[in-house]
Amino acid sequence: MDSRDAFLADVRAMLPADAELLDVHTHLGRDEDGAALDLPALLEQLDTVGVRRACVFPLHDPDRHPAYRTPNDRVLAWAAESDGRLIPFCRLDPVDGAVGELERCLARGARGVKLHPRAQAFGFDGGPVDELLASAAQARVPVLVHAGRGMPPIAEGLARAALAQPELVLILAHAGIADQAVLATMLAGHPGVLYDTSCFSPLDLVSLLARVPAERVLFGSDPPYGHPLPGLYLALRAAAAAGLDETAVRGMLGGTAALVLSGDPPPAPAPARGPAAVTLWASLGRVLMYAALAFMALTTGAPAAAREALALALAACRDPEPQGDGPALERAAEALEAARALLATPEGVRESLLLVHLTMTLAATEPTAA
Numbered sequence: 001m002d003s004r005d006a007f008l009a010d011v012r013a014m015l016p017a018d019a020e021l022l023d024v025h026t027h028l029g030r031d032e033d034g035a036a037l038d039l040p041a042l043l044e045q046l047d048t049v050g051v052r053r054a055c056v057f058p059l060h061d062p063d064r065h066p067a068y069r070t071p072n073d074r075v076l077a078w079a080a081e082s083d084g085r086l087i088p089f090c091r092l093d094p095v096d097g098a099v100g101e102l103e104r105c106l107a108r109g110a111r112g113v114k115l116h117p118r119a120q121a122f123g124f125d126g127g128p129v130d131e132l133l134a135s136a137a138q139a140r141v142p143v144l145v146h147a148g149r150g151m152p153p154i155a156e157g158l159a160r161a162a163l164a165q166p167e168l169v170l171i172l173a174h175a176g177i178a179d180q181a182v183l184a185t186m187l188a189g190h191p192g193v194l195y196d197t198s199c200f201s202p203l204d205l206v207s208l209l210a211r212v213p214a215e216r217v218l219f220g221s222d223p224p225y226g227h228p229l230p231g232l233y234l235a236l237r238a239a240a241a242a243g244l245d246e247t248a249v250r251g252m253l254g255g256t257a258a259l260v261l262s263g264d265p266p267p268a269p270a271p272a273r274g275p276a277a278v279t280l281w282a283s284l285g286r287v288l289m290y291a292a293l294a295f296m297a298l299t300t301g302a303p304a305a306a307r308e309a310l311a312l313a314l315a316a317c318r319d320p321e322p323q324g325d326g327p328a329l330e331r332a333a334e335a336l337e338a339a340r341a342l343l344a345t346p347e348g349v350r351e352s353l354l355l356v357h358l359t360m361t362l363a364a365t366e367p368t369a370a
Helices: 005-014 039-049 069-080 098-107 128-139 155-163 180-186 202-211 228-241 246-261 282-299 303-317 326-342 346-365
Strands: 022-030 053-058 086-088 113-115 143-145 170-172 193-196
Touching: 005 039, 005 228, 005 326, 022 039, 022 069, 022 246, 039 053, 039 228, 053 069, 053 246, 069 086, 069 098, 098 128, 113 128, 128 155, 155 180, 180 202, 202 228, 202 346, 228 246, 228 346, 282 303, 282 326, 282 346, 303 326, 303 346, 326 346
Parallel strands: 022 053, 053 086, 113 143, 143 170, 170 193
Antiparallel strands: none
8 A cells, every 4th residue: 555545545534525626836847956847747746636726836947037037938838738727827036027027927827926035035125026016916916925944034024015015915835934923913914915834844834823814824735845645634634723614624725715816805814713732642742853853854865864863753653552642653653664665765755755744744733632
């Protein structure tokens, strides 16, 4: 049996009936860091969990000059080949002809904007970025901003820019982890601020659902760095931990995204539902810690450190007197053993990362109530 199968079965069991799955965070093309993803591979990943549509944008492509024109054209062409499954966003650099490129791409069918302040090395300090956000707001297209790892605190500048544009739909990627608490506080009153779920730590998403309404959270998985299976498993397990009902889960998985992509405002928010305090099984807390160490080692190219961390995570799964954590420990051990075996070949690292990510979510969100 494939090590993914049990997790995939859980995903299917947790999905509300008739939920539309719309992934707001995927990439196509190639990146300077060596990552790459082509159209058939992305569609295959989406099909793994039944994602019907996805927003897609270029990676940090070596051919991005001038103005990201070539990578944007490639994404527009790939989206046209996808039979309506891919919704193209244009990637822009605020200081490299961004407004003109936005207008060109919108005329060719783009439905949103991707900004990456780390890769493009810009801040939210006025000038060209404000002009670009104003243009996007006027065109009624969402702007998805990298707000994940590798960023300094960005809340003050980003909040200033967003609050100056009350019509703007702003999607903060990666659960806003670069400055989550401050962003959630400063932008709580903005009607168009949303967050996507593409993060590697399950506690980041649990924390987000304690701070912002579920109606402001969108499913995203971040291929090729992430994958729709662990991304959807994370979204569903965090939603269950937050006590979300099926209506809220449907909105998070695709309903809200479909609204804003059609030019409509997001639904009216209810108060945040998630608990501010998290209770873990002690055994699974140990698994989570060592699995997270393995995950970071794999993403930074340190396989020896990953093997050591996986060995500790597997040791934490061994318990001669399990309690309610027993089934989760067994599932974690199976996935982590498979992840360790996959490290024997270079091409297995990506699959190993997927299994470790799934295990982290399992460990962090396993219910402790009797």
